[in-house]
Amino acid sequence: MSGPVAAERSNGGGSSDLDCDPNRFGQYRRWAGLVIFLLVVFGAPALLFRPWQGTEFDQTALDELSARQPEFVFIGNSMLETRIDPEHLSELLSGRPVTSLAVPGSQSAIWYLQLKNLVAELDQPPATIFVFFRNDLITQPLAPLDERNRELIVTLKRPDEEQFEAVLEASRSAYQQALHGLDRIYPVQRQNDEALKLISDVSAAFFPSSTTELSFRADDQFAFHNMVGPDLDPPPPDPEREFEDAVGNSFLPLMIETAAASGIELVFVRVQARPNTDGTVRETDAMRRYSQDLAAYLQDNGVRYFDFTGNPAVDRGLYYDSFHIDQLYLPDYTELFLREVAEVFNSEGLSLGQDR
C-alpha cells in the first residue's frame, strides 16, 4: 500500500492563476476576508442601475401617441416589427394614420398595459387595435427570461394596478419567481440589450457603414435563404399549458374587457412559424389544439381572430429565421397582410384596389 498511496498523496492539490496565497492572516481574519470578498463580489453589482426604481408612468409616451391620432394601432413584439411597416400601410390606406407600438421581446403583460394605459386613454381612441403574437404568447404574461422588460412595465403602469400585479404573480412559476427575485436584486441585468448593442456600435465605428447598415447586411447574409440544408428547425414547442388552464391567469380577458369598454375593435393575429420545405405547417398537435381553443374563446367573446398558420400566401422564402420575416420583404408582408385582413379595413369603409 505504501508505494502507491505515497505516490497518490504526493499528487494531491493543484494550482492556477486564480489561486490564493494561504496562511498569511490569522484564522478569523482569513474568514472575515472571505466574507468581505463575497459581499463585494455579489453585493456591488446590486447597487448598479437602481435609479429606475423611482420611475413612474411615462406621460410623454401617451402625449406622443395622442399627437399622432392613429386610426389603427398595432401591438406586439418582433413578430410585428418584422411584418408590418406602419408607414407603408398608411400609404396603402390612402394616408390614414397607422401606428406601431412594437417592443421586441415583449409579451402580453406589456401589450395589456399599452392597450389600457396608452391606447384606451386617448381622447380620440383608434378604431382598431391589432395584436400580433406567436405560439401561445397571448396567454403568457412574461417570458421566463424577460425580466428586462420590467423597466418598461414600470413606465407603462399607473400607481394602482392591483389587477395587473395579481395576474402577474399568479402566472409566475417558481422558476420565474426566482428570476424575478434576481431581477429585483440586480436591476443592472436589464442593461443586457444595451450592452450587446454597444459591442455592435463600437465594432461598427471602425467602418464607413453604420451599425444599422452592417446589421442589415449580416441579417441578409445569414438569412434562411442563404442557409445550408433543407430543413433546419424543429417545430416550435408545445404550449406551456392547455388554453383553458392558461387563460384564467393571463391578460387576455382583461384586454378584451378594456377594448370593449373603450369602444375599440380588438383584432388578434397569430403569426405562423416558417413552413416545412414541402409547405406543410410546422406545428405540434398540442399547439394546434391550443389555437382551436383560442379561436373558439375569441369567437364566444365577439373578438376577431386571424390565424396565419397554414396560410398559403405566406411563403417559406419570406422568412429570415424560423419566425421572423426577412426585412427585405417587410413591404411585401405588409401588403399581404392588408389583402388577407381586408375585411377589417373594409368595415371602416376602405376600398382596396384590385391591382395590388
Next chain:
Amino acid sequence: MTFQTLSFVALLLAVLALYWALGRREQNLLLLVASYVFYGYVDPLLTVLLAGFTLAMYLSALWIPHPGVAVTGKFRRRAPLLLAIAATLSVLIAFKYLGFFVDSASEFVDTIGLGTFSNTLNIILPIGISFYTLQALGYVIDVHRGRVQARRNLLDFALFISFFPQLVAGPIERASRLLPQFENRRKATPELIQSGVMLLLWGFFKKLVIADNVGVIADNVFTTESPGFALLWVGVLAFGLQIFADFSGYSDIARGTARLFGINLSQNFRHPHMARSPSDFWRRWHISLSTWFRDYVYIPLGGSRKGESRTGINLMATFLISGLWHGASWNFALWGGYHGALVVIQRLLPFSPGLKMALRPLAVPVTFLLITIGWLFFRESSLSRIWDLLSVSPADQTAESVELAAFLLVQVALYSMPIWLHTAYGALKPGVLPALASGRLSSQVQQMVLGAVFFTGILVMRRSEGGEFIYFQF
C-alpha cells in the same frame, strides 16, 4: 442538469448547506446521492448505466491479483484488465459508435453498388459517457500496473466515478489523485473557497459571455451556404475561441465547484493560445485527455522507444483514436489525423538550433494559425462540405462581404478580449507583473475587483438564448 441553470445552483446550495456539517463518510454519501440526482435529472435511466458500469469496473479491479501475490499464467493476470477494457468498449460502441458504424457501412455498400439499407437504430448518447468510462478504465489499468491499489470501499469508488462537478465533461481524473481526496478528511479554508468562487465566476463568464456571444457568429457562418473567404475564416476563428471559452469555462466551473467541497481537480487548460508548437498545444489543451491518451494508448503502443517511423505511426494512431473519441463522425477522425500529422511533421522538420532561435517570434502565431485551421474539421461534420469550404478562394467575395467579415472580426475580438488579457497576464505574470501578482492584500483587492467585474459581466453581457456546453455532446 447543466451548470448554467437555476436547478444546478439550487442543488449546489442545498448540498453545500449540509456538507460541511457532516463527517467524511456522510459527506461522500451526500456527494454520491447529489451526483446521481445531477446525472439522472433529465433521464433517471442514465443512472442505471452509470451504476452498472461502476460496479463492473469496481469488480474488475478487485479481481486483479495483488502485485505481491504469485499468480500462475498470464491470462489470470490479464483477464480482469481485458474484462474492464471489454466493458468500456462495449458501452462506448453500443451507445456512441454503433449508429456511426452502421451508417458508414450503409454508405459503403451504397457506394460499391450493392444496394442500400437504412439505419433504424436510434440510440441516444448518454451524456458524459466518454469521460467517465476513460476515468474508470484508467483506474483499472493503474491497478493492473500496480500504481494504485484496488479499492474495497464501493461508496468511495462510486463517488470517484460519478463526482458531479466533473462527471459529464471532465477533467478526466486519475485515481491516484482524486481517490485519496475522497478517502481523507477535507478541510474548508477561506482560501480554497474563495479560489473556488473565483474559478466559478471566471468559468461562467467564459461560457455565458464569451462562448455564447462569439458562438452566434460561428453558428451563423457555418450554417451559411456560401460564406465567402473572409467570412468563413472569421467564423472558424470565432468557433476556435468559442470552443476554448466553452470547454475551459466548463472545466473552471467544475474545478470551482469541487473546491467548495474541499476537492482539488486537475487543471485542464494552460494558456493554449501561447503554444509554440502543435505538441506544445497538446500540453496545454484538454490536458487531462491528452495525458490519458499519452499514458494509456501512446506509451503502451511503444511511444518513441522504437525508432522514428514507429513513433510517427504511434502518434498518428493515438491522435486518430483521440479524434474519434470526440465524436462518432469522420470529421473528428480527420481532425485527429490533422493534429497527428502536425505533430509528426514537427518532429521530422530538420530545424537547427540557430534556425529555431530565428523562427522563435513566429512560433506562437504560426501555431495559432495551424490550430485555428483545424477547427474547421472539428466544427463541420460533412467531409464534402469541408472540401468545398477549403476550396473557397479569396477572389470569391464582394467588398461588402469583406467589410461584414471585418465587422464581425472586431466583435469577436471585443468579446474575447478577457481571454487575451488572461493569456497575457499568464505569460507576463512571473516577470513583468510581480508586484501586482504578489502580496496577500493586493491579491485580495484584485480578486474582489475581478470577481465583481466577472459577475457584473455575466449579468449584463450574457445571451438569453445561450447554448449548451459543446463537450456535452461527446
